Amino acid sequence: MIEDLTVSHGAIKAIDAISFSVAKGTLAAVIGSNGAGKTTLMRTLSGLKDASSGRATWMDHNLLHGKPEHHVRNGVSHVSEGKSVIAQLTVEENLDLGALWRRDRNEAKSTKDEVFQLFPRLEERRTQLADTLSGGERQMLAIGRAYMSRPQLLLLDEPSLGLAPLVVEQIFQSIRTIVDTMGVTVVLVEQNAMGALKVADYGVVLNLGVVAARGKASDLIADPAVRAAYLGY
Amino acid sequence: MLKKHPLLTFIFFGFILFLISNRLDELRVYQGATVAVYAIGIASLILLIGYSGQISLGHGALLAIGGYAAALSRIHYEAPIWLTFVIAVLAAAIGGALLGLAAARLSGPYLAGTTLALAIGLPSIANQFSIFGGEQGLYFDIGLPPASLGEDFTQYKWYFWISWSVALIVLYWLRNVMNSRYGRSWRAVRSNDVAAELAGIHVGRNKVLAFTISAGLAGIAGALLAMTVSLVSPGVYPLVLSFSLATGAVLSGVTTLGGVMIGSVTLVAIPEIALAIANRYGSETITTNLPGLLVSALLILTVLFVPNGPVEQLHAKRAKKGHSSHSLIEVTVRVGSKTLSTKKK
Amino acid sequence: MNKLLEVFLIGISAASIYSLMAISMVLVWRSTRVVNFAQAGMALLSAYIGYELVSRTGNFWIALPLAMILGAAFSAFIEFFLMRTLLKHSSQGAIAAIAPIIATLGLLGVIRATIGFIWGHYDRQIEAPLSKVGFKIGENTIAMSPMSLFVLLFVIGLVIIVTIVFQKTNIGLALRASAYAPEIAQLAGIRVSGIRTLGWAIAGASGAAAGILQTVNGTGAISPESLEFSLLLVFGFIAAVIGGLESLPGAVLGAIILGMVLAVVQIYISGTLVFIVAFLLLLTVLILRPQGFLGTKAGRRA
């Protein structure tokens, strides 16, 4: 639930009074071209950046107050742009990192098994340095790491960046699985608008910091204006 | 006035100083000369830190090169004073260029530590070759003031005039350089290596050039410092001097040359203030320990609360009232380590 | 042959002192990306505290761990009050690159002046708890005494413990993650600022040990501007950089290289050259291999 959210870089408003809301247990895609304010939105929601005004809440939790680690502990995980893994740690260490703050070790272990189920490739490479992974594997690891904290809301920033189309497809499918089978709500930020809208339930189109369009993903795909401006045909 | 007629401003300022030098007692004249020397040293460091993003904790070593070059040219070739200063600038600039070549590859703490190690190693070099006169040093005597200035014209007033003339010329020149193409590209390099590179600025060459010019200025400051104490020796350029200059630069504000006087006056004034306090409470412990405590505490407070210096702070306040002048390039936290990590790849 | 052994032992015992300082610098660097130029000052303060503790308890073996705990507390205090404020206020512009350096230099000055206020500008002594007379092998006394052997074992033990903590424990994982990628660590739910303070605390403990052990292994005397400690800072830094500034084994390796090179120079060439050689060594490493010997790109070793 986001209302009138405004975020500035110095004098420049990166996001100007945007509002939209996402239903629980659905996948929402936020699309828009470079500089539309997508990443700023994500960083604000996860606590990495301060908002100038407005409100952003998830259930009862105020997303504009507190540091990222605070949000994580309240069920909001963020996978930042550009394969957010730590290259110097092993695959398993990266995953463990996501659950370090959790008290219940057994539950953390079972979560790890879930991740390995979702991404079997990670289990094969559990002792390797994250540095040695391919781009797609890194993205899986990043999502897996975020999932390790058992989030209710998962914020994904451009998971498709720099990946081959086939791999993108696979990642999007996994995200869908996370939403469908595990009941996690996902906000997916994407430049790859078509791919994102195809798997999403709901879509928001950002343009230069303001909401240009929003609605059911299938409706947006059908909307000629959106098609022309963002989907490229 | 400064904006419209910079040259006139400097000349006017020089005239004021001239009048002042006739009014001050001799101790103040001596201290005034020291202020000018510090001002040049600090300006040289600000150029390096504020305009090219490099730090030197061993700036004293560059001052030393200038001082020794001046003294040696005076002793062995009886060079006239002005020439000794020119030689000081050239010698230090050459030293600075060499150091800059190494420094361009380093950043942040690496450079700081390396320059620090240089400052520590310097005395061994002075001791290694007898031409440098060892620990006892060499005299640097610029001679008596010209007789035409009158009998009452003291040596320190002569030093005062020389130091301030040089300081004003240097600051005027620096001001012009800063407003030139070079100045702009340095600032770009400082803000963001990568962005500057993308904008077609040769980062490495710029850094070396900045180091060279900074060293040249340090050289003349070193020669002037040697003049005021009439000696060059490792002890004239101790580590404390390097730290003092860094302190002065931070107190002045590293991003603008406008504040150099604040730093240099503070450096000279602090021992005086400490002495006044100690006299009041009559304790030797205070006299010996207070100056160090004051300088260091001031340094920390400045970095914490006025990180860009008082002058910049003032500008920022003014700018907030009017339109914003913030740069568009967002520099992420801790520039030093960031550039470091890009270097490593 | 015998002389060669001596050179080796001299190099090793010097290296153990350098590495204590280098380890603290590496720990601080890893946790906050700051080279703490006040490290030697903090070590000196710890040595003074050690001196007070030894004279009060009369037992070095109680004083050493106590001083390490106090050193850790002081270091954490500095991180909490100084470095955090610093990051908040001077994280942008030209000052950002040098603010930590300047602040730690300021801290060094404050520490020295404070020591001067409290203890005066006189030498204070800590008696060595172990014999400093070298072991005997047959007729020969070698350049390794129970005291310097203890320092060496202490360093080895410290490196092993810290490495285990870093590699095998959750805290260690958090420490490493925070060092390599603070933002990702934060997003993974780690309280990075707390972890940074912890990193400083460990560095403070190791620095305190460095201060005290350097003192008892050396002359036993400390004074506010002790030359030993200024040199310790610079040589510890050189050792840390040779090793790569990222890696603990690197710091030890750097210290060993530095110690050995200087021992060889001093005994086979000329004692006059030690400072110049140390500087040239630093410069050579920085130019040929800026990431240091063990500071590989992945830099995984703790």
Next chain:
Amino acid sequence: MTASAVLAVAALTVTTVPAQAFNPRSNEPGITATTIKLGITSPLTGIAAPGYNKIPGAMKAYFDYVNANGGVNGRKITLVSKDDQYIPTTAVAKANELILRDKVFALVGTLGTASTKALTSSTQLSRRGIPSLFVNTGWSGFADKKAYPTTFAILPSYQMEAKIIAKFVKDKYAGKKIALIYQDDDFGRDALAGFKTAGLAFDLAIPYASGAQALPATGAGWITRLKAAAPDVTVMFGVSSATTALLGAAAQGGWVGKTQFILGSVGGDATTIANTSRALVPLLTGAKGLSFAPAPTDSSDEYIKLFQTIYAAAQPSQTFDNNVVAGMSNAFLAVQAIKAAGPKLTRKGLINAIETKGATLANPFLTPLGYSTTSHVGATGYWFGTYNSAGALTPDGGKYTVYTTDSGTGPVVESTYKRPAMPAKGL
């Protein structure tokens, strides 16, 4: 720029006192009918502080004693002491404060060669005619009256010391294997020149960079080289921290009693060594050392006895050592010189008094003073002694045998000098 410039000008102006150019023809500064103001700048903090920072306190103690007994020719002496941290630039700044603000009559006992050179030249002591009494440095240059007409040396020069050590070694250890450890800077090189003049060659000479003695393994390195060469005699010409490093490493390397140590005067102060490491003092036992003042432990000496009493009352918490003796002797000689200059005290008169009567003034030193109208050389010799287990240097053969020489090529001779008797109550 403008704002801060104005600030700077304001800062300078605010603190301005009415203009008064220095005028050499005015009345003698620093002196009234009842007072004399003297000034000293020396390291109270910094690397050189431990040890040397006792000198001003020792001087003050003696001046206070004199003041309590009526002063000198009816004038009481105040001493203004400044801290120069052993940094020449700071020394110049402090000397300027002493001369221009405190308006001292004369400087006394400034310490350190570079600092003293800088302040003497920069503040133009000779042009202003300001006496600089008894500078605490072993550089022979200050004895040169032509170059330093108002400065008086007091310590024997390093060349003198080296020549006397050379004579001692050649006489006593002829044909033995001799090693030398020296600080590789002008201090040590002055000594090398002296050894060369006196024709003493070393079988092993180990230089060290100034400051390197503070590195962890330096002493051990010396011992390794010494062990290999196995010299009968080892001369140490360095600072006291180097002596400490040497003794410490000798003990650690099991190399005690294998050589005859001879310690130069700078590095041979047992109290300074004790302050650094009490445990090393016993190791001094049997080592040879040299001094020109009576040993600080020699209570049978009338001067030492007096100084001990005065110092114990003034600074009860401090140890009485060579630095204290140096400071008090400086003060004592200054008082004698001022007394000799008579009641109509002027700077010129004081300098004149030292030049004409300096060699005959009462003073604690056991060697003749070289002051004359042509030379400003102070003490000119040394006596040799052996350290006992308490670290006290006691004269060989139970009496002070003094050798004298000069800083040039002159011979080293055994002196027949008899110290003038101490004036009543040491005033």
